[in-house]
Amino acid sequence: MRTVTGRTDHVVIVGAGLAGLAAALHLAGTGRRVTVVERAGVPGGRAGLHVFGGYRIDTGPTVLTMPELVDEALSAVGESLAERLDLIPLHPAYQARFADGSVLDVHTDAAAMEQEVRRFAGPEEAAGYRRLRRWLAEVYRAEMHRFIDANFDSPLGLLSPELARLAVLGGFGRLGPAIGRFLADERLRRVFSFQALYAGLDPRRALAVYAVISYMDTVNGVWFPRGGMHAVPTALADAAAGAGVTFHYNAEVTELERRGDRIVALRTSDGSRIAADAFVLTPDLPVAHDLLGHRPRRRLRWSPSAVVLHAGTTRGWFNAHHTISFGTAWHGTFAEIIRDGRLMSDPSLLITRPTATDPTLAPADRELHYVLAPCPNLRTGPIDWGRIGSAYRDELLGTLERRGFTGFGAAIEAQQMVTPVDWAAQGHAAGTPFSAAHTFAQTGPFRPRNLVRGLANAVLAGSGTTPGVGVPPVLLSGKLAAQRITG
Numbered sequence: 001m002r003t004v005t006g007r008t009d010h011v012v013i014v015g016a017g018l019a020g021l022a023a024a025l026h027l028a029g030t031g032r033r034v035t036v037v038e039r040a041g042v043p044g045g046r047a048g049l050h051v052f053g054g055y056r057i058d059t060g061p062t063v064l065t066m067p068e069l070v071d072e073a074l075s076a077v078g079e080s081l082a083e084r085l086d087l088i089p090l091h092p093a094y095q096a097r098f099a100d101g102s103v104l105d106v107h108t109d110a111a112a113m114e115q116e117v118r119r120f121a122g123p124e125e126a127a128g129y130r131r132l133r134r135w136l137a138e139v140y141r142a143e144m145h146r147f148i149d150a151n152f153d154s155p156l157g158l159l160s161p162e163l164a165r166l167a168v169l170g171g172f173g174r175l176g177p178a179i180g181r182f183l184a185d186e187r188l189r190r191v192f193s194f195q196a197l198y199a200g201l202d203p204r205r206a207l208a209v210y211a212v213i214s215y216m217d218t219v220n221g222v223w224f225p226r227g228g229m230h231a232v233p234t235a236l237a238d239a240a241a242g243a244g245v246t247f248h249y250n251a252e253v254t255e256l257e258r259r260g261d262r263i264v265a266l267r268t269s270d271g272s273r274i275a276a277d278a279f280v281l282t283p284d285l286p287v288a289h290d291l292l293g294h295r296p297r298r299r300l301r302w303s304p305s306a307v308v309l310h311a312g313t314t315r316g317w318f319n320a321h322h323t324i325s326f327g328t329a330w331h332g333t334f335a336e337i338i339r340d341g342r343l344m345s346d347p348s349l350l351i352t353r354p355t356a357t358d359p360t361l362a363p364a365d366r367e368l369h370y371v372l373a374p375c376p377n378l379r380t381g382p383i384d385w386g387r388i389g390s391a392y393r394d395e396l397l398g399t400l401e402r403r404g405f406t407g408f409g410a411a412i413e414a415q416q417m418v419t420p421v422d423w424a425a426q427g428h429a430a431g432t433p434f435s436a437a438h439t440f441a442q443t444g445p446f447r448p449r450n451l452v453r454g455l456a457n458a459v460l461a462g463s464g465t466t467p468g469v470g471v472p473p474v475l476l477s478g479k480l481a482a483q484r485i486t487g
Helices: 018-028 068-075 110-121 123-148 161-168 175-180 186-191 194-199 208-220 231-242 285-292 331-339 385-402 420-425 471-486
Strands: 010-014 033-037 049-052 055-058 087-089 094-097 103-106 223-225 246-248 253-259 262-268 273-275 278-281 305-313 322-325 349-352 367-375 412-418 458-460
Touching: 010 018, 018 033, 018 068, 018 231, 018 471, 049 412, 055 305, 055 367, 068 231, 068 471, 094 186, 103 110, 103 186, 110 123, 110 186, 123 161, 123 208, 175 186, 175 208, 194 208, 223 231, 231 246, 253 285, 278 285, 278 471, 285 458, 305 385, 305 420, 349 385, 367 385, 385 420, 458 471
Parallel strands: 010 033, 010 278, 033 246, 094 322, 278 458
Antiparallel strands: 049 055, 087 223, 094 103, 253 262, 262 273, 305 367, 305 412, 322 349, 349 367
């Protein structure tokens, strides 16, 4: 494995998001002196916190899987997840609601889910679920440590027994047909493949290796931290500070000083200059490239974006923490947002109600909802969100009303809507929080590398580089960046 060259006694990390915090912990655990520079006033990055009207809203991810990766980062400095976080397992992990009125509770416990599938779709589908669960576990074991949790110096790094096993399992075929080998019920196929959309792909066309996301969601378990998702970066930052990591908040990096093929210092908006031996850059790729002063060699394809409506309401609907509301349409909607740059005509929505698990996130007798609607990014669909934003919000409310959330609009007492324009203003390429799509050409060793071409002491971390998008991959990206420094 290639590493940065020269001394690495003092490392500066740009960004206190999950990737930067994971890198800080893994580096501090090896005795490096670590400084983290963050433009916001708190840690978290995309996993931020916004408080309004007594509601505590998570501004980024709402689904926590693979908490063992949080524990791994904390253990680098001698701490543990159990000491820092109160994680609540979600049962069910999701509730799937379909246009025909049917409802499926998605359990991560094998016996409970098999029984639920049998009730929902009959014994043959229950047997198919058992086979699918075994296949998902095999795919996960074959790819986790050699394909996801791995630094690549070239595509030759893929050559391994695990890769051969992954090929035998059908991992390099298409996800939709792979799921279809086990399940005939189209509704069940949706439940085990929709996750590909957040990797930027149509589930029919995504590589089957991305079944690993379904494994994380439907087999390994889903949790929620008491206090909200922002409790995760808060815990990581507190542990890092306790291990001697220095944090500079409210300090935006404006310049990187270079001397030959090395960065020697950075300058911030408050006039500070911080020198170091090595640097980890975690902003989204275009921001990192601007700081580095060079253009990437290739043009990347960006994932679809999302509109998110945060709504504080006077009542709740259904009992689930996470609800997936599927429309009648399915395959055509992906072409609309990925290929045609149009809004979904019959959207599938993720509705998260964190107060179902932690009522303290809202005022007394109130509920907090997070409604996510996939939409085109600004490159694919240059929609005038300033003009249509309020109309689209009303359209979303109408869709929720028709799907059983009766009176949702009338119950809202506080709201905030985030569109691709808002994501772009935060520095996210093409106005998407999901970064570069996981096409074959942007997967594994073909994804933008975390070593920076032309620089001997700079490393990238975050969702745009290895291994990719989502809370688990981003935590791993910080660990992999640290390994590029420590060896």
